[in-house]
Amino acid sequence: xxxxxxxxNQIQGLSTTASDVLSLQxxxxxxxxxxxxESTRLLPFLDQLDPSKHSLGYLYFLEACTAGxxxxxxxxxxxxxxxxxITSCIAEQIRLAPDKFITVCKRFKDQVLLLEEPLRxxxxxxxxxxxxxSSSEHLTALHPEFLLLCLLSRCYKAGxxxxxxxxxxxxxxxxxxxxxxxxxMISIGKKWFRKALELxxxxxxxxxxxxxxxxxxxxxxxxxxxxxxxxQSPTNLPKYASSVAQRNLKNLCQPYxxxxxxxxxxxxxxxxxxxxxxxxxxxxxxxxxxxxxxxSSMYKRNIQRLTQTYLTLSLQDIANRVQLNSPKEAExxxxxxxxxxxxYATINQKDGMVRFLEDPEQYKTCEMIEHIDSSIQxxxxxxxxxxxxxxxxxxxxxxxxxxxxxFHIKASLVVT
Amino acid sequence: xxxxxxxxxxxxxxxxxIVNISDHYTRVKSQLNPPPLTSTSAxxxxxxxxxxxxxxYGCVIGVQRGRTVEIFNSFELLYDPSTHSLDRPFLKKKxxxxxxxxxxxxxxxxxxxxxxxxxxxxxxxxxLMDINESPLYVLLNPAINPTQKxxxxxxxxxxxxxxxxxxxxxxxxSSYTIETVEAERISVDHVAHLKPSDGGSAATxxxxxxxxxxxxxxxxxxxxxxxxxxxxxxQKGDIPCExxxxxxxxxxxxxxxxxxxxxxxxxxxxxxxxxxLITYLAMFTNCSSTMNELVDKFNTAYDRHSRRGGRTAFx
Numbered sequence: 219x220x221x222x223x224x225x226x227n228q229i230q231g232l233s234t235t236a237s238d239v240l241s242l243q244x245x246x247x248x249x250x251x252x253x254x255x256e257s258t259r260l261l262p263f264l265d266q267l268d269p270s271k272h273s274l275g276y277l278y279f280l281e282a283c284t285a286g287x288x289x290x291x292x293x294x295x296x297x298x299x300x301x302x303x304i305t306s307c308i309a310e311q312i313r314l315a316p317d318k319f320i321t322v323c324k325r326f327k328d329q330v331l332l333l334e335e336p337l338r339x340x341x342x343x344x345x346x347x348x349x350x351x352s353s354s355e356h357l358t359a360l361h362p363e364f365l366l367l368c369l370l371s372r373c374y375k376a377g378x379x380x381x382x383x384x385x386x387x388x389x390x391x392x393x394x395x396x397x398x399x400x401x402x403m404i405s406i407g408k409k410w411f412r413k414a415l416e417l418x419x420x421x422x423x424x425x426x427x428x429x430x431x432x433x434x435x436x437x438x439x440x441x442x443x444x445x446x447x448x449x450q451s452p453t454n455l456p457k458y459a460s461s462v463a464q465r466n467l468k469n470l471c472q473p474y475x476x477x478x479x480x481x482x483x484x485x486x487x488x489x490x491x492x493x494x495x496x497x498x499x500x501x502x503x504x505x506x507x508x509x510x511x512x513x514s515s516m517y518k519r520n521i522q523r524l525t526q527t528y529l530t531l532s533l534q535d536i537a538n539r540v541q542l543n544s545p546k547e548a549e550x551x552x553x554x555x556x557x558x559x560x561x562y563a564t565i566n567q568k569d570g571m572v573r574f575l576e577d578p579e580q581y582k583t584c585e586m587i588e589h590i591d592s593s594i595q596x597x598x599x600x601x602x603x604x605x606x607x608x609x610x611x612x613x614x615x616x617x618x619x620x621x622x623x624x625f626h627i628k629a630s631l632v633v634t
Numbered sequence: 635x636x637x638x639x640x641x642x643x644x645x646x647x648x649x650x651x652i653v654n655i656s657d658h659y660t661r662v663k664s665q666l667n668p669p670p671l672t673s674t675s676a677x678x679x680x681x682x683x684x685x686x687x688x689x690x691y692g693c694v695i696g697v698q699r700g701r702t703v704e705i706f707n708s709f710e711l712l713y714d715p716s717t718h719s720l721d722r723p724f725l726k727k728k729x730x731x732x733x734x735x736x737x738x739x740x741x742x743x744x745x746x747x748x749x750x751x752x753x754x755x756x757x758x759x760x761x762l763m764d765i766n767e768s769p770l771y772v773l774l775n776p777a778i779n780p781t782q783k784x785x786x787x788x789x790x791x792x793x794x795x796x797x798x799x800x801x802x803x804x805x806x807x808s809s810y811t812i813e814t815v816e817a818e819r820i821s822v823d824h825v826a827h828l829k830p831s832d833g834g835s836a837a838t839x840x841x842x843x844x845x846x847x848x849x850x851x852x853x854x855x856x857x858x859x860x861x862x863x864x865x866x867x868x869q870k871g872d873i874p875c876e877x878x879x880x881x882x883x884x885x886x887x888x889x890x891x892x893x894x895x896x897x898x899x900x901x902x903x904x905x906x907x908x909x910x911l912i913t914y915l916a917m918f919t920n921c922s923s924t925m926n927e928l929v930d931k932f933n934t935a936y937d938r939h940s941r942r943g944g945r946t947a948f949x
Binding site for chain 2: 580581582583584586587590591593594597598600601604605607608611612614616617620621
């Protein structure tokens with residue numbers, strides 16, 4: 219008890235300047251075990267500490283407090299406490315003990331899920347991420363937790379701000395896998411198929427030494443999303459995917475590969491029978507909704523293929539070629555596609571003819587200028603970043619060793 | 635070291651000499667730098683063991699016709715630091731060899747590298763006076779000065795001047811011109827292309843053009859800013875209102891835009907978009923090439939499996 223009280227006093231005293239905080243951190247590290255031993259009695263001491271001033275000490279106490287098993291009633295109060303702590307803590311102090319902070323936030327997430335109210339965790343987790351990140355390009359272990367909460371609470375828009383950022387630094391590979399996978403799922407939920415494709419592509423081509431389950435699931439979704447978005451599935455993984463992935467992923471996702479094959483044949487009836495036959499497999503992977511979307515996107519593909527052959531076509535013809543039931547349905551599909559900007563056409567309702575047009579973009583407008591200009595700016599920042607990494611690489615001792623070895627060998631053969 | 639020669643001789647220097655001296659110096663310097671590799675060549679050709687600038691020495695040969703001295707070629711010489719003189723037997727042998735190939739060429743003088751002529755150089759100069767009664771001293775300054783426009787080569791002659799009552803030989807600088815033969819022009823052009831940043835190729839012309847436009851726009855921007863500041867001050871009332879100035883500013887502003895028609899807008903925007911797209915494409919290519927280099931470096935350093943290129947036999 220005395221040691222805990224003494225610790226509380228020290229925390230209150232040493233939390234003002236940066237050097238004090240560093241010495242406080244050493245003290246706390248040493249006292250960590252004793253704190254854990256007294257974890258059940260620490261709760262009243264927490265009231266003596268102010269999270270907005272004594273963040274580091276509060277963090278240690280909180281972590282010790284929540285270490286044991288937690289009941290549902292306790293979870294409620296803990297959730298409130300942790301949420302308040304996250305909103306009011308000081309970022310610099312927190313960054314001195316990132317592991318503890320991550321542990322506390324993960325426990326927070328578990329408790330929120332225990333209470334079955336994931337929505338309560340979304341906002342505090344976002345604040346926690348912003349405080350833990352050293353820059354907006356840094357991927358912490360909290361990112362996937364946050365996205366998981368967004369997914370479970372169906373609060374997809376909150377995840378958007380996190381997904382838009384470019385990631386350049388990653389703490390743990392597992393974080394990246396989970397982050398991209400959950401991000402892909404959120405994007406699918408919001409129907410941003412291009413972003414979903416990009417994120418899932420990252421998971422599938424990330425370097426891995428053994429096949430992991432996240433990559434397998436991601437690959438299944440990747441096939442389906444690329445069917446929906448592009449109308450074709452990737453037959454082979456790109457060369458930069460790890461050899462482990464290239465060898466094994468296809469074998470583990472056999473039903474999806476066959477689905478993609480029958481998709482490319484273009485016959486809707488075949489695909490529908492195949493889906494019916496394998497319904498359980500798709501359902502067990504929770505992918506049935508995506509599969510259905512893929513099937514319905516087949517109509518779009520077929521209509522798009524028509525634009526490449528015909529200039530004008532009647533609605534009846536479209537319905538026949540695309541195997542739709544009636545011209546009315548065909549009209550609905552075409553109208554939807556025109557609205558989404560997937561084809562350019564005009565429907566003449568008097569004689570039921572559809573005329574396919576060229577892309578009307580003339581590249582003459584100011585909006586296009588701004589669009590290209592912003593792309594150029596993005597490329598410039600990327601180029602600077604690449605140059606920085608390139609320089610770092612040139613100074614890397616391992617690289618210099620290998621290059622110098624070659625140079626010395628050649629030079630010793632040439633000199634005198 | 636006076637700065638103008640009064641001998642009235644015109645000097646013509648061929649680029650081959652400059653390239654030779656520069657090559658000699660570079661070779662010696664680069665062989666000197668990584669000591670463990672080159673234990674043999676550390677003291678060749680008059681290199682003193684300084685870390686920064688080894689001095690190299692040699693002879694220049696050419697033709698003297700009347701008042702014109704044309705320096706065609708050069709060769710390297712050994713310098714003996716103990717006696718502070720050049721290796722005479724070697725010089726004789728070389729002279730005979732060159733006489734066989736170029737019967738018209740005479741030894742006109744000697745060369746060295748450094749930033750300025752030094753006192754010790756006079757010894758060497760005097761020693762050569764028995765071959766040529768008035769030798770030349772060609773000095774190349776190897777320090778790279780990007781702001782300097784001229785070649786860092788100076789030609790010195792020796793003259794007898796009376797200083798403090800004592801007649802002394804001192805170096806005086808002479809002017810020279812560069813003379814090229816067709817073959818030399820081609821090879822110099824070729825060498826210049828190795829460093830495209832210094833050549834006059836198309837890329838630098840474009841860069842020069844764009845830099846000019848950029849500085850013009852910058853100046854325009856700053857001037858307009860001054861005007862704007864002035865007008866804001868006038869609006870706030872800090873500066874008394876001057877109508878004549880206001881009229882001038884207003885007429886200036888009405889000069890742009892020059893054309894307002896819709897066809898012009900269309901064409902202008904289309905061309906603008908085209909240029910932007912080309913810039914975008916160029917940036918893409920640039921990024922791709924950086925990425926490519928980065929991946930190559932990464933593979934060289936870390937890739938354990940695929941080591942393509944069989945020249946990496948670890949003997």
